Amino acid sequence: VPRALWNGSLSFGLVNVPVALYSAVRDLDVHFHELHAKDGARIETRRFCSEEDREVPYEEIGRGYDLDGKQVVFTDEELEALAPARTRTIEIQAFVDLAEIDPILFDHPYWLVPTGESQGPLRAYRLLVEVMGSTDRVALGRFVMRTKEYLVAVRIRDGLLALTTMRFADEIRDTKEIDSGARKPAKGQLDQAVALIDALTTGWDPSRYEDRYRERLKAIVRKKEKGQTIKAPAQEKEPGATPDLMAALRKTLDEIGGRGRGGNGGSPEDLEQLSRDELYRRAQDADVPGRSSMSKEELVGALSRTR
Amino acid sequence: MAARSLWNGTIVFGAVTVPIKLHAAVESRTVHFHEVHLADGARIEHRRFCSKEEREVPKDEVVRGYEIREGEYVVVDKEEIDAAAGTRSRIIEVEHFVDVEQIDPALYDHPYFLGAGTGGADAYRLLHDAMERTSRAAIGRFTFHNREYLAAIRPYEDVLVLHTLRFADELVAADELELPDAGRQPDEREVKMAAQLVQTLHEDFDPRRYRDEYRELVLKAIEAKAEGKEPPRDTPPARDGSDDLLAALQASLKGT
Numbered sequence: 395v396p397r398a399l400w401n402g403s404l405s406f407g408l409v410n411v412p413v414a415l416y417s418a419v420r421d422l423d424v425h426f427h428e429l430h431a432k433d434g435a436r437i438e439t440r441r442f443c444s445e446e447d448r449e450v451p452y453e454e455i456g457r458g459y460d461l462d463g464k465q466v467v468f469t470d471e472e473l474e475a476l477a478p479a480r481t482r483t484i485e486i487q488a489f490v491d492l493a494e495i496d497p498i499l500f501d502h503p504y505w506l507v508p509t510g511e512s513q514g515p516l517r518a519y520r521l522l523v524e525v526m527g528s529t530d531r532v533a534l535g536r537f538v539m540r541t542k543e544y545l546v547a548v549r550i551r552d553g554l555l556a557l558t559t560m561r562f563a564d565e566i567r568d569t570k571e572i573d574s575g576a577r578k579p580a581k582g583q584l585d586q587a588v589a590l591i592d593a594l595t596t597g598w599d600p601s602r603y604e605d606r607y608r609e610r611l612k613a614i615v616r617k618k619e620k621g622q623t624i625k626a627p628a629q630e631k632e633p634g635a636t637p638d639l640m641a642a643l644r645k646t647l648d649e650i651g652g653r654g655r656g657g658n659g660g661s662p663e664d665l666e667q668l669s670r671d672e673l674y675r676r677a678q679d680a681d682v683p684g685r686s687s688m689s690k691e692e693l694v695g696a697l698s699r700t701r
Numbered sequence: 702m703a704a705r706s707l708w709n710g711t712i713v714f715g716a717v718t719v720p721i722k723l724h725a726a727v728e729s730r731t732v733h734f735h736e737v738h739l740a741d742g743a744r745i746e747h748r749r750f751c752s753k754e755e756r757e758v759p760k761d762e763v764v765r766g767y768e769i770r771e772g773e774y775v776v777v778d779k780e781e782i783d784a785a786a787g788t789r790s791r792i793i794e795v796e797h798f799v800d801v802e803q804i805d806p807a808l809y810d811h812p813y814f815l816g817a818g819t820g821g822a823d824a825y826r827l828l829h830d831a832m833e834r835t836s837r838a839a840i841g842r843f844t845f846h847n848r849e850y851l852a853a854i855r856p857y858e859d860v861l862v863l864h865t866l867r868f869a870d871e872l873v874a875a876d877e878l879e880l881p882d883a884g885r886q887p888d889e890r891e892v893k894m895a896a897q898l899v900q901t902l903h904e905d906f907d908p909r910r911y912r913d914e915y916r917e918l919v920l921k922a923i924e925a926k927a928e929g930k931e932p933p934r935d936t937p938p939a940r941d942g943s944d945d946l947l948a949a950l951q952a953s954l955k956g957t
Contacts (some may be wrong), residue, residue, distance in 0.1 A: 407953025435753035445743035457734035543915030575825030645717025
């Protein structure tokens with residue numbers, strides 16, 4: 395069962411709902427621990443006072459800030475006391491349309507779950523779910539968690555309140571210094587590019603993508619356990635800039651139109667039916683770089699990308 | 702002056718290549734503190750200790766291990782971990798395009814700006830404008846610091862933004878959470894009043910209207926404390942903790 399990261403209340407006008415905050419993301423990363431090479435024992439990190447050269451328990455640690463060379467120190471309690479209301483309450487300030495929020499602001503997703511026994515607040519939670527669920531509106535609010543304030547968007551997902559922390563507008567850099575390329579594409583080129591994008595558009599299905607990095611890392615650990623050596627795969631060469639954009643657009647459109655998607659190797663689903671030896675033979679034919687050190691799934695991936 | 706780039710590479714879709722430069726899009730403005738020893742104000746240092754020998758261990762005696770069974774580790778060095786990056790450290794191949802609005806907000810992780818790379822000014826503009834016209838995002842894999850990410854690339858203002866995306870299996874589903882018993886459904890009057898309240902508080906979204914007020918509060922408190930004054934406090938508003946939902950809704954509507 396996931397652990398609540400924060401407990402407080404969601405306030406909406408004069409309505410208060412006690413809620414607990416849970417992360418909506420689970421950590422599936424492959425984690426490594428620090429070990430002492432000599433004896434394989436786990437490394438522990440201990441906090442030391444740099445002046446006294448002795449270990450310091452956590453209760454004796456404060457938060458320091460350098461203000462023009464002068465150090466100002468706070469205890470955790472002092473920092474928490476700065477804004478007690480903001481620390482305990484997610485205050486809904488407005489409702490906006492979800493489509494108006496640029497995704498660049500979205501940071502971390504959480505779930506808000508009602509807590510407490512009392513029936514009134516529980517009904518208020520369900521009221522919000524019902525009222526907001528019938529629109530594309532999201533509630534905007536703010537609260538402080540672990541000494542940082544967050545602007546949050548609360549919306550309905552699967553019958554629950556889903557909260558996403560957002561970045562503040564002044565934390566997004568200006569795009570002025572980013573090279574935005576040429577002025578304007580020629581109309582013919584733009585039409586071709588739009589046609590190409592249309593041809594390559596599918597419905598969004600996130601479950602279709604697996605974390606190949608995670609799988610490769612697990613495979614490396616398994617190999618290592620068996621005492622095998624790990625070789626870095628050869629890097630594919632970065633292609634140069636397209637000399638003739640129009641010709642490249644036409645060529646790609648023709649290929650998609652002529653063969654459907656996939657090309658050389660067929661769809662990943664078809665390829666997965668084949669043995670690694672057969673995949674490797676095809677990879678030789680297609681001259682896939684780094685093929686000798688690829689796993690079966692990597693070969694499937696590489697072949698399905700060859701055209 | 703062009704901004705410094707973090708990574709250079711090429712977006713590939715079909716026979717079209719778009720050389721790009723990656724830039725930071727986010728600049729955190731959180732007030733950062735460092736750990737100090739309250740007794741003497743000295744800095745806290747984190748030191749590595751061997752749990753078996755009870756002694757400090759220099760960095761070069763530390764290796765990384767994966768716990769394969771409880772208490773049993775497979776040691777893997779940095780080069781071996783880096784080998785998991787795959788073969789495309791400089792290529793983002795577009796697997797397909799999707800409607801931006803279909804991507805659930807929970808999936809967006811970290812954003813970066815993409816600038817046009819050498820020789821790619823026309824192709825960059827073309828990709829930007831064509832995605833803008835179609836409201837689409839390009840989906841592909843992006844390798845950064847020896848780690849592969851799923852990424853969505855879409856137009857943002859006059860440039861392209863690349864978002865690393867979370868994988869679907871990383872998201873916690875609603876049915877994995879424990880909920881209190883449902884109790885009585887809200888009645889019609891309550892629903893009507895709540896809908897009215899949502900309507901009254903509806904506005905156009907303008908992100909610049911929201912400043913990090915807590916950050917300002919913290920900075921003021923630091924200044925006050927540096928001068929030996931009591932830091933300012935934020936007083937909590939009085940809350941009606943009553944169980945009467947209807948009365949609270951009525952009072953809220955009156956207040957707007």
